[in-house]
Amino acid sequence: MRKSILLLSSVLLTIITLSCEKEVVKEIQQKPIDYVDPFIGTGGIVHTFPGATIPFSMIQLSPDTDTKGWDHCSGYHYNDSTIKGFSHTHLSGTGWSDLGDILIMPTVGDIQLESGPQDQPDLGWRSRFSHDEEIAEPGFYEVNLKDYGITAALTAGQRVGFHKYTFPATDSANIIIDPTNLIFGEVLETQISTDDPTEIVGYCKSNGWGGKRYVYFIIKFTKPYDKFQISRNGKISSHLKVKDKDVKGFATFKVGENDPIEVKVAISAVSLDGARKNLLSEGHNSFALAVQHAQEQWSEVLNKFSIDGGTEEQKRIFYTGIYHNFIAPNLSMDVDGKYVAMGKKLEADGFTNYSNFSTWDTFRATKPLISFLTPNYSADFVESLISRHRDAKEHLPLWELAGFDNTCMIGYPSVPVIYEAMQKDVKGIDVNEALAAMDDIAHFNKISSSDGDGGLNEYIKLGYVPAHIPKNVSKTLEYAYEDWVIAQVAQKAGNKKLYEKYMQRAQNFTNLYHPEKKTFWPRKSNGQWFGDIEMDQWEPLQKHWISGNKWAYDYFVPQAISQFIEMKGGKDAFAADLDTLFSQELDMKGEEHVDISGFIGSYAHGDEPGHANAYLYNFAGQPWKTQAMIRRIMDEMYSDKPDGMINNEDCGQMSAWYVFSAMGFYPVCPGDKQYIIGSPLFDRVSMQVSNGKTFTVEAKNQSDKNVYIQAASLNGKDLDRSYITQEEIMAGGILKFVMGPEPNKNWGTDVNDIPKSPIQ
CATH class of the missing domain: 1.20.1050.60 (alpha-1,2-mannosidase)
Structure with missing residues (x-):
């Protein structure tokens, strides 16, 4: 009997041990979605938002900490400590903005008619919050509104925003509806009405970066309100249908402890009928099912990639980069096919x-x-x-x-x-x-x-x-x-x-x-060259180059780089010119354009026109310089912190540069089928392309020191050229690199191994 007990104890101990080991393995083996951090880019001047969306959705349901000023192009800045509410449309990473449509804010207690200023939240309905009580994942956002003890959770469908508010027990749980909320835009007219204690409808007409536009909305509560009030221009109205420039709605509920209210908000640019159809098309999901559906859609995209090696930070930057590339453009059509474009209603x-x-x-x-x-x-x-x-x-x-x-x-x-x-x-x-x-x-x-x-x-x-x-x-x-x-x-x-x-x-x-100057230069309409320009001042440069960034446009001829190299005096002269670009520091006077940032020498990674420049050494037969510079840019210009990019993320472009570069190749001339090889960041990265095949890049011995390609092969055959083709990527297979700490100046340097631009 004693032996049986000991044997049983041993078996149980083994089971428990194995179970614990499985849990450890489960924790270690994170899924791609686990590496995405929507807070990356919400600080600095990157201008991303942390809220809930799905790939290319009409809905980007996110907290607004403020809606005015350069820091708030996305409605949210990581340095802020108060939230004014949750609106349904946002731009990701842009340098100007609009949207922020149809704000919802839960509160407790007496009704406040305005949100109040950011630095004095007690003057309005704003609430303080802490990043320690804030969660952001693909398709899900949650925060504790400290002033009210409310847990606010958000998720999104294609055309519907889903809210879940968990209040403390109270007779005065309020849900505020503010259609006047806009990021940078001007409100022209708003309307709110209700004749059903579970439904609010209305619209906002506005003017801004998105032109003159309507956003119609329908809001459904999972329980009826006990009281509903509408304010007009700062005063409570006696009516339940009000139209004016400044109209807001206030629904009040009685709730018990842990008795959440779920809210569904559908929008349309076309009509209220369109908003209702949009709601019905996906409005039957519970909040939990909506979260599940949203994260399944993100996993479908993110699981197209798998990574071995690299640091945890690099993985977070990479997968968050994929995430950022699937936020915009946005669905702009009702479920019945109707949409608005160029001022016209179309189908x-x-x-x-x-x-x-x-x-x-x-x-x-x-x-x-x-x-x-x-x-x-x-x-x-x-x-x-x-x-x-x-x-x-x-x-x-x-x-x-x-x-x-x-x-x-x-x-x-x-x-x-x-x-x-x-x-x-x-x-x-x-x-x-x-x-x-x-x-x-x-x-x-x-x-x-x-x-x-x-x-x-x-x-x-x-x-x-x-x-x-x-x-x-x-x-x-x-x-x-x-x-x-x-x-x-x-x-x-x-x-x-x-x-x-x-x-x-x-x-x-x-x-x-x-x-004579061996550079692009302004020319007068009579054919004469423009005179001298003070090259150490930003203002005169901005008259002739976007953002004044002459150094990016000095090389912007993606269709004819080979021809341009000859114009510059040949490959050695061109490579020396690039050396100067990446080594000669600027000593500029005057106000620097906000888009120019992230300097390495005269190169500014924060401005898109120069994004291919580091890859141009390949065309000059010196690919090892591309390899070193690409790794330097990835290391210096990106992090997994809230200010993790050097400038506006710009609807995916800053992230796309990193994603391609981390895989080891980049589209220098979009539309050309050549992809120029750089320096792969991971031991192994696989990408499932659209035909179902998988293209894998392996980098033996790669590290932060071993950034130089020693040798390469494609599907088992030696690869000496410093580019691959679209057809090779789409065919699937394995691109292998052997990496080392010193340049191999024989790889990718032969005239037959150098990429050639479409125009020779």
Whole structure:
């Protein structure tokens, strides 16, 4: 009997030990979603938000700590200590903003009619909060509102925001509805009404970066309110349907301890009927099911990658980077297919409409990454853009927000977004419709809201944008690249005449190359070169280059780098020029543009036009310098802290640069099928591409010291060239590197192993 007891004890001990070991293994083996930290980018001037959303959703349900000033482009800043409420639409990482639509705030006690100032929360309904009592995960956000003892939890569907508020036991649990809340925008009119104690409806008409627009809303509570009041311009009204510039609603409930109220909010840009249909399309889920569904959708995206090696911080940066790339653009269509674009009410036929296109930032790496992973989204993005010309009878947008082209930035950056998807054989794109939209925008001069006259008419006439037009050098270079893109689409369409025309225009960058200065330089409309410019002052540079960032645009000829190298005096001279870029510190006077930051020498990683520059050494036959610089940028410009990027995240582009670079390659010329090799960050990273195949990069001996490629192979065969192709990535397989602490100056240096640009 004693032996039996001892044996049983031994068995139980073994079971318990194994169980504990399994728990330890479970803790160690984190899933990709566990590495995402939505707080990365909520500090500094990165301008991301921590709240709940799903991939490309209409809803970005997030706390607003304030809605005015540069720090609050996303409505939230990590340095703040009070929350004014939770609104349903936000931009991720932009340098200007709008949205922040339909704010909801739970409180306890007497009704306050205004949110109050950030630094004096007791003057309004604001609440203090602590990051120690705040959780942010993909698809889920939770915070304790300290002033009220309320736990607020949020999640999101495609068109519905889900709230769960757990109050202390009270007869005065309030849920405030504030349609006047906007980030930077101007309220024109609001309305709230109710005739059902579980439902509130209304709208806000506003004007801002997204133009004049309506947001209709319907709000459903899981329990009826006991009392509802509406304020008009700061005073309580006796009516339950009120329309004015400043209208807010206040629902009051009796609740017991741990008796949560769930709230569902559906929105529409089209109509109240559209909002109701949107609610019904996903409004039956409980909060718990909505969280589960949201996180399943994020896992579907994030699980396309797996990583071995690297630090925990690097993994967090990488997976959060994937997350940031799947926030924008945003669904901009009701469930019945109706949407608003270019001031018109339209109905989608055969595609899902999206808006919030930061194309000038994201054509560089974000859209190529998305096309690799989820071509179904890319198809809808492209159709949405083309529909502005085909259906709305307007022009391709520069920067479209809420269906409105706010014409921010320069060029016609929708063009490479469309072509890049075509190059990856994304289905459903009509090449002739795409060409028609591109040819149209390449002849329509837009006045940029940020950078003045587009100068397109002069560009067509002279072959360059003349010096008297703002940002003339930057505009000329971007037009020339985008003209190359249009030429490729014309070739696909079999239109030889347009192909030749745009290939000629693609050479226009040569018209601003000053042979004596050996750099791009402003030129007057009479053909004469502009005079000297004080190169140690920001203000004169900003007249000719975006943000004054001349050093980024000195190399922006992605379609013709090989030709440009010869113009600069050959490979050695070009590499020496790059050496100067990355080593010569700037000593500037005057106010520095906020977008220029993250300096290594004269290179500023915080401004997108230069994002390919570190990869250009490969074209000059010195790839080891690319390898060292890429690793330096990843180490110095990114972290897993709230201020974890050097500037605005810009709807995914800053993150996309890191994601591609960590994998070991980058799209220097979006639309070209070459991907230029850098220095892989992980021992092993796998990416499942859209056809279901897996492309894996292995880096033997890689470390923070071993950043140089000693040898490489692709699917078992030696690889001596410093680039791979789109076809090789899409075919799946294994790209292997052997890394070391010293450069191998024989790898990737032969003339046959150097990447060549589309224009030689």
